[in-house]
Amino acid sequence: MPACSYACHSANHRASRRAFLGAAGAAAVLGPAGFASPAAARELAKTQKRVLVIFLAGGVSQLETWDPKPGTDTGGPFAAIPTAVPGTRIGELLPHTAKQMKRIALVRGLNSVSPDHGIGEKIMLTGRKPEAGVEYPHIGAVSAKLLGADGQAMPGHVHVFPAGAGGRSQDATFLGPKFASVPVVGGKPPADLFRPAGLTDEADRQRDDLRQKLSDKFAKSRRSAATEAYTESFAQAERVFRKADVFDISKEDPKTVARYGTHDFGRHLLLGRRLLESGVTYVKVSHSNYDTHHENFDFHIEQLGEFDRPFAALLDDLADRGMLDSTLVVVMSEMGRTPKINDRYGRDHWSAAWSVALAGCGIKGGAVVGKTNAGGTAVTDREVGSGHLFHTYLRALGLNPTKNFYPNERPIPIADPKADAITEILL
Amino acid sequence: MLPTIDPTAARVEREFKHASPLVGCRFDLHGRFLFASAQDNTIQRFDLLTGAKTALVGHNSWVRGLAFVGTPANGTGEAAAYAGRVTALHAAAGFAAVTLPGPKPQPFTLVSADYHGNLIWWQGDAADPKPLRTVKAHDGWVRAVAVSPDGRTVASCGNDRLVKLWAAADGKPVRTLEGHAAHVYNVAFHPAGGRLASADLKGVVKDWDVKTGACGRDLDAKVLTKYDPTFMADIGGARAMGFSGDGAKLACAGIVNVSNAFAGVGNPAVVLFDWAAGTSKVLKPKDAFQGTAWGVGFHPAGFVVAAGGGSGGRVWFWTGDDAASAHAVTVPANARDLTLHPDGTRLAVAGANGSALVYTLTPAAPAKK
Numbered sequence: 001m002p003a004c005s006y007a008c009h010s011a012n013h014r015a016s017r018r019a020f021l022g023a024a025g026a027a028a029v030l031g032p033a034g035f036a037s038p039a040a041a042r043e044l045a046k047t048q049k050r051v052l053v054i055f056l057a058g059g060v061s062q063l064e065t066w067d068p069k070p071g072t073d074t075g076g077p078f079a080a081i082p083t084a085v086p087g088t089r090i091g092e093l094l095p096h097t098a099k100q101m102k103r104i105a106l107v108r109g110l111n112s113v114s115p116d117h118g119i120g121e122k123i124m125l126t127g128r129k130p131e132a133g134v135e136y137p138h139i140g141a142v143s144a145k146l147l148g149a150d151g152q153a154m155p156g157h158v159h160v161f162p163a164g165a166g167g168r169s170q171d172a173t174f175l176g177p178k179f180a181s182v183p184v185v186g187g188k189p190p191a192d193l194f195r196p197a198g199l200t201d202e203a204d205r206q207r208d209d210l211r212q213k214l215s216d217k218f219a220k221s222r223r224s225a226a227t228e229a230y231t232e233s234f235a236q237a238e239r240v241f242r243k244a245d246v247f248d249i250s251k252e253d254p255k256t257v258a259r260y261g262t263h264d265f266g267r268h269l270l271l272g273r274r275l276l277e278s279g280v281t282y283v284k285v286s287h288s289n290y291d292t293h294h295e296n297f298d299f300h301i302e303q304l305g306e307f308d309r310p311f312a313a314l315l316d317d318l319a320d321r322g323m324l325d326s327t328l329v330v331v332m333s334e335m336g337r338t339p340k341i342n343d344r345y346g347r348d349h350w351s352a353a354w355s356v357a358l359a360g361c362g363i364k365g366g367a368v369v370g371k372t373n374a375g376g377t378a379v380t381d382r383e384v385g386s387g388h389l390f391h392t393y394l395r396a397l398g399l400n401p402t403k404n405f406y407p408n409e410r411p412i413p414i415a416d417p418k419a420d421a422i423t424e425i426l427l
Numbered sequence: 428m429l430p431t432i433d434p435t436a437a438r439v440e441r442e443f444k445h446a447s448p449l450v451g452c453r454f455d456l457h458g459r460f461l462f463a464s465a466q467d468n469t470i471q472r473f474d475l476l477t478g479a480k481t482a483l484v485g486h487n488s489w490v491r492g493l494a495f496v497g498t499p500a501n502g503t504g505e506a507a508a509y510a511g512r513v514t515a516l517h518a519a520a521g522f523a524a525v526t527l528p529g530p531k532p533q534p535f536t537l538v539s540a541d542y543h544g545n546l547i548w549w550q551g552d553a554a555d556p557k558p559l560r561t562v563k564a565h566d567g568w569v570r571a572v573a574v575s576p577d578g579r580t581v582a583s584c585g586n587d588r589l590v591k592l593w594a595a596a597d598g599k600p601v602r603t604l605e606g607h608a609a610h611v612y613n614v615a616f617h618p619a620g621g622r623l624a625s626a627d628l629k630g631v632v633k634d635w636d637v638k639t640g641a642c643g644r645d646l647d648a649k650v651l652t653k654y655d656p657t658f659m660a661d662i663g664g665a666r667a668m669g670f671s672g673d674g675a676k677l678a679c680a681g682i683v684n685v686s687n688a689f690a691g692v693g694n695p696a697v698v699l700f701d702w703a704a705g706t707s708k709v710l711k712p713k714d715a716f717q718g719t720a721w722g723v724g725f726h727p728a729g730f731v732v733a734a735g736g737g738s739g740g741r742v743w744f745w746t747g748d749d750a751a752s753a754h755a756v757t758v759p760a761n762a763r764d765l766t767l768h769p770d771g772t773r774l775a776v777a778g779a780n781g782s783a784l785v786y787t788l789t790p791a792a793p794a795k796k
Contacts, residue, residue, distance in 0.1 A: 058658070058689075070487075073447060073467065077489040077542035077568075162659060264659070289658040294691035301567075301586070302660050341466065343448070343761045343779035344691050344718075344737060 049361055049397045050276050050323075051143045053284040054269070054311065054331045056303075057165065058117070058291030061337035061347050063376055064091045064300040066355035067108045074339035074375040076297055085366045093304040096312035102366045103315050103324070104359045105425040109370020109379040112335060112386050115349035117291070120334035125171070127390025128416045139393055141172035141179040142414065143282040146399055148179075154243055154279040160184040160268045161286035174407035181284065184275075187268045189247040246278040247271065259313040266310040273317055276327060290333060293346040315359060324360050328396050330389075331357040339376040353379045356389060362396025362427050369424040387419030395421040430772050430789045432728045434744035434754045440773065440787040443473040443480065449777035451764040453493040455551055458769040459532045462551075463783040464490035470539055472556070473783060476509050477529040483539075485547055485558035491764075492540030492572035494581065495551065496595045497533070499769065505530050536595070538581050540569035546583055548598060562598045564591055571613040571668075576620045580637065584611035590625045592637065602640045606633060612664035617702070618674040626665035626679050628652060632700070646705055648698045651681035655688035662688040667733070667765065670702070671725040677702050680720035680733050683709070695720035695735040697745075712743050713751040722765025722776065726788075734776045736761025742776060742786070758784065 063069055068080040068091045080089035083101035090098055097104070113129060114120045123129055126136040137145075144156025157179055159169070163186040172180035199207075249257060249270050260266035265287045272285040287307055292299045311331070318324040336354025337347035353372045359365060371381040394401035394415060401415035447467035454461055461473045462483075470483040470490055513527050536559075537551035544567055548560040567586030574581055574595060581593040590604035590611055609628040616623050616637070623635040630649035633642050652663025665679035677700040685693035695718050697710040710731060718737015726732055730753075731745040740758030742765070747753070760780035767774050775785045 071468070079488070079543060164656065165659075289660070289689065291658065291689050294689055295662065298662075299658075299660050299689065341448070346689075346691070 048149065049147050049326050049328070050280070051139070051147070051282045051328045051330070051393070051397070052272055052276060052314075052360075053139070053282070054307075054329070055284055055286040056290050056307065056331065056333045057161075057286050058289040058333065059120075059335045059337055059349060060290040060303075060333045061292070061296060061300060062108075062354040063337070063339060063347070064093060064297070064304065066090055066106050066357055067372055067376060068092075069339070069374065069376050072375050074341065074377070076341060078297070085368075088366070088368055091304070093300060094308045096308045100312050100315050100359075103319070104357050104365060105363050105367040105369070106355060106357055107370055107384060107389065107422060107425065108355045108368060108372060109382045109384055110336075110354050110356055110386075110389070111379055111383050112351045112354070115335050115351040117334055117349075120349075120351060123386045124332055124334055124389075127387045127419070134412065135170070135173040136412075137173045137175045137179070138169070138171035138181075139390065140181055140282040140284055141175045142394075143397070144172075144179040145175050146394075146414075147397065148281045149279075152279050152281070154246075154275070155182045156281040157181045158184055158275055158280050158282070159284045159286070160187060160272055160275075162186060162264050162268070162288050165286060165288040174405065174412070184247075184271070187247070187249075187264070187271050189244055243278050246274045249274065256313075256317075260310040261306065263306050265306045269310045269314055273314055276323065277321070290337075292337065293342070293348055294344045296337065296341070296345060296347045298345075318360065326361050328361040328363065328393060329359040330393065332389075353377065358392070358396070358425060360396075362398065364425050364427050367425045369422055382422075382424070384422055385419060387416035388422050390415045391419055391421040392426065395426055432726065432771060432788045433790050434730060434732070434746070434788060436790040437742065437744075437754075437756045437774075437786045437788050438791070439784050441475075441478075441785040443471070443478075443783040443785070445471050445480075445781045445783070448779045448781050449763060449783060450489050451491045451493055452775055452777035452783055453495070453764075453766045454768050454773075454775065455535055455537070456495045456497055456499050456769060457533045457535065460551070461766070461775050461783055461785065462493050462537065463777050464493065464539070465781070468541075470537075471783075472551070474529060475785070476505075477527075479529075481555065483537075483549060483556050485549075485561070486539065486541040486543070486545065488541045488543040488545075490539045490541045492538075492546075492569055492583065494538050494572045494574045495535050496538065496574050496578050496581075497535030497551075498578075538572055538574065538595070540564070540572040540583055540585075542568040544569055544585065544587075546572065546581070546593070546598070560598045562593065564593070565589060568610075570611065570664075573614045573616050573623075575616045575637065576618055580616075582614045582616065582623055582625075584614045584625050586610045588627070590614060590623070590633075590635065592623075592640075604633075604635050604640050604642070606642050607631065609661075610664065612666065613668035613679070615668045615670055615677070618670055618672060624668065624670070624677055626668055628661055628664045630663055632665070632677070632679065644705065646677075646700055646707070648679045648681075648700075648707070650683050650709060651679060651696070651698060653685040653688065653693075655685060657687070658689045660688055662693075665698075666719060666721045667723040669724055672727055675702055676700060676725065678723045678725065678731060678733075680723035680735070682719040683711075691719065691737050692717060693719070693737075695733065695737070695741075695743075697723055697731060697733050699731065708750055710745050710750050710752070712741065712755060713753075714741075714755055716741060718761070721763045724765055724767040724774070726767060727771050732765065732767070732774060734758070734762035734765035734774075736763060736779060740776065740778065742774070756786065 069075040079092045083098040085101040125138040140157040148156035159181040260270040272283045336350045338350040391401045404411040447465040452463040472481040532552040537549040544565040546562045546564045549556040565585035569585040592601040607627040626632045630652040632646035667680040679698045682693040683696040700707045720735040722734040734742045740762040742756040743752040744754040760778040762776040764777040
């Protein structure tokens with residue numbers, strides 16, 4: 001499907017992620033002359049990077065996962081278990097993940113400032129506190145922009161989430177709709193993906209030509225970000241249609257399906273792996289829900305019981321396929337949960353001292369950075385924020401986070417200049 | 428002559444305080460002590476006669492199962508005799524910090540169950556009880572424990588979906604009962620002996636033959652369970668369970684009408700089974716109350732009593748055939764368990780604020796003119 005003829009030809013839209021390759025030594029800022037050499041492009045194709053974010057929606061408890069405090073008044077009833085990394089213990093609800101710890105780095109000193117679902121999610125996914133006058137793109141859009149290949153078959157940014165647990169997000173902001181997340185609701189292909197039965201190729205081509213003509217005519221007088229987004233959605237749908245098989249996890253070995261589990265999260269994580277294999281640059285898989293103000297411990301048994309085994313299976317699969325070294329895996333939430341246990345056995349919202357886990361591309365497996373006090377109520381060593389994590393993701397992927405984007409010729413740093421990478425967990 | 432029992436006269440007789448929120452409570456079978464388990468992994472033993480507080484240390488996780496092996500109370504009237512001696516002492520020596528050692532308690536064994544899967548046996552009457560025996564009973568939480576009427580068998584249940592029977596005398600395994608498809612929340616022996624009831628997260632109540640391990644039937648308490656589609660998780664289970672003294676009825680307590688599992692928006696309720704017929708009805712508080720019923724019992728005077736918490740704490744009483752509670756008492760904190768005293772004059776609740784409250788059910792003596 002050709003791009004709409006009204007697409008603007010500003011420097012932004014001709015931007016190439018090659019210009020940001022630190023490895024290519026490109027010092028030039030984004031612009032029409034900022035392409036790397038063919039040799040660098042071949043190298044990139046050989047080592048195409050990708051990102052998987054597992055988003056534990058609602059705020060997973062760091063005390064029930066990555067930073068347990070058994071035997072304290074905040075610890076709750078669960079034990080801490082040894083892992084494959086001597087000296088590192090995590091919550092007992094993650095026995096399969098514990099065996100994978102040599103591949104996983106933990107950041108235990110995260111202070112993300114806001115204990116609010118919406119603001120916290122924005123902070124964690126943009127690497128910045130919200131600011132007036134600018135909407136920053138999410139890491140998914142940034143990854144799709146900087147790592148995606150021109151003309152790649154699949155969308156660069158996909159979000160898989162359970163039905164009823166989310167919606168289309170304005171997550172690409174000034175990067176443009178091409179890099180906005182394509183929602184995959186309930187693990188199912190985008191709505192109306194498949195051509196109606198009985199519609200021939202020729203008929204489909206004619207109807208698309210008509211749609212294009214009508215769009216062009218409409219856009220002559222009413223071109224806007226909204227019309228561009230609408231047009232881009234058709235382009236993305238067509239690209240996805242050509243690889244519709246990727247959504248069919250029944251094509252996997254039944255033993256693989258069993259390893260991930262037949263519950264929603266297991267199926268969605270398996271789909272996430274397939275999407276990455278098919279060429280999607282960034283996949284976010286959301287697991288719902290962890291907002292356990294009431295009976296936190298029972299619900300974490302259930303939810304982490306769904307997370308643990310497929311997460312371990314995913315890491316094994318990526319490694320087996322030679323993809324782990326080129327795929328950055330991040331497990332995060334929008335916030336953590338209070339160390340204090342409330343009177344309904346719940347934990348409430350908490351941002352002052354919690355944890356994130358990373359694995360894969362550029363990450364030093366087994367590393368642990370940051371410490372909290374005995375009760376987990378404060379960070380005592382190496383406090384970091386979401387900005388530090390954002391820098392870390394980009395560095396791990398071989399990208400330079402100190403560069404700028406230039407929407408409407410205005411320089412906007414890719415990552416918060418007040419932060420820098422957490423080098424302790426980088427290779 | 429039995430004392431007059433009047434739920435509407437219920438009032439706090441005594442408060443026992445602990446620094447950590449409480450999780451469960453039980454009077455021992457002689458009524459001398461109130462045992463209360465806490466979030467600091469201890470069990471606290473409160474002496475109802477002397478007020479002494481003794482910590483039982485040995486668990487490494489929360490304890491919610493407490494059960495006793497021993498000979499039931501023989502009604503020696505030791506409490507009244509002791510109270511008389513204390514009164515006489517204070518009359519002679521004044522209300523100074525003078526304590527009188529309590530009478531030697533009758534012997535009994537406590538069996539406690541924790542969320543690391545362990546059962547611990549204790550000499551419950553010892554001056555400073557220590558673990559006598561630890562049995563790794565379940566994989567994951569042990570949610571409840573019960574002792575058979577003849578005192579020979581201990582039943583436990585837990586997150587591994589199993590019910591297990593153990594010899595009370597030495598902790599040796601007797602039998603494993605398989606069949607639940609979800610976490611098993613509670614167990615109770617039928618007072619006549621021979622049958623055991625167990626209830627799981629999905630509201631299935633199983634009726635087991637203790638001798639053979641065969642499941643005779645399933646009863647339906649599914650009103651106590653809900654899959655919350657918004658948060659994509661299950662909430663439910665019989666948080667408390669017990670038979671009436673004559674074995675005619677079984678009560679399962681929990682939460683119903685859940686509209687938000689992760690905020691605890693629902694209502695406490697008791698599913699009351701006619702044990703022989705297998706039919707049930709649901710008892711609910713008359714007042715609008717948001718929360719969960721965490722404790723339930725049958726009073727010998729013929730009423731059902733439950734305790735719970737959520738938006739504060741409550742004790743509810745149902746009398747007659749009315750499904751709506753006849754009386755309610757406000758508790759200062761969420762009530763996380765309920766226990767009835769063997770003499771029928773008192774009940775106690777375990778508070779989320781660390782207080783174990785003992786309520787008397789006998790009317791206050793009229794004031795002297």
